[in-house]
Amino acid sequence: MALRTIRLLGDDVLKKKAKEVTKMNFRTQQLIADMIETMHNAGGVGLAAPQVGILKAIVVIDLGEGPVILINPEITAEEGSQTGDEGCLSVPGKQGVVTRPEKVTVKALDAQMNEIEITGESLFARAICHEVDHLNGQMYVDLVEGELRDVTDEEDEKEAESK
Numbered sequence: 255m256a257l258r259t260i261r262l263l264g265d266d267v268l269k270k271k272a273k274e275v276t277k278m279n280f281r282t283q284q285l286i287a288d289m290i291e292t293m294h295n296a297g298g299v300g301l302a303a304p305q306v307g308i309l310k311a312i313v314v315i316d317l318g319e320g321p322v323i324l325i326n327p328e329i330t331a332e333e334g335s336q337t338g339d340e341g342c343l344s345v346p347g348k349q350g351v352v353t354r355p356e357k358v359t360v361k362a363l364d365a366q367m368n369e370i371e372i373t374g375e376s377l378f379a380r381a382i383c384h385e386v387d388h389l390n391g392q393m394y395v396d397l398v399e400g401e402l403r404d405v406t407d408e409e410d411e412k413e414a415e416s417k
């Protein structure tokens with residue numbers, strides 16, 4: 255496993271649409287392992303392959319209960335709404351308020367290319383939406399209500415308490 259370089263806002267690769275993954279192979283397995291390591295190393299809760307420069311429809315999410323791998327994810331249902339702070343490893347040190355569904359259901363393939371369906375609420379739903387957006391070349395900064403703000407230590411603590 256190896257850490258990959260996280261591409262930052264302004265990098266063209268972040269605006270491109272990721273391609274469907276049609277088969278699992280060693281390279282893709284390695285990419286997934288590297289994405290998980292890179293996400294953990296950066297202290298993030300989610301990472302999409304385009305953020306490490308690879309245009310494959312793969313995201314990893316870890317809210318502290320172990321990594322969830324979603325290949326070719328497709329949101330099939332949304333319910334309710336939540337408004338709260340969001341950040342992104344490609345936009346370090348910043349956060350902004352984004353409204354997302356409170357609950358989403360996503361269809362995807364897991365790392366063994368088996369079909370899975372997951373329903374996530376709250377922060378998990380937010381992470382799914384944020385990462386699926388990355389696969390469509392969309393960044394949360396375009397959805398922010400008001401201004402992007404600098405993350406302060408105090409806000410970091412508040413965030414940890416509320417989620």
Ligand code: NI
Nearest residue numbers: 341342343344
């Ligand atoms: Ni992001």
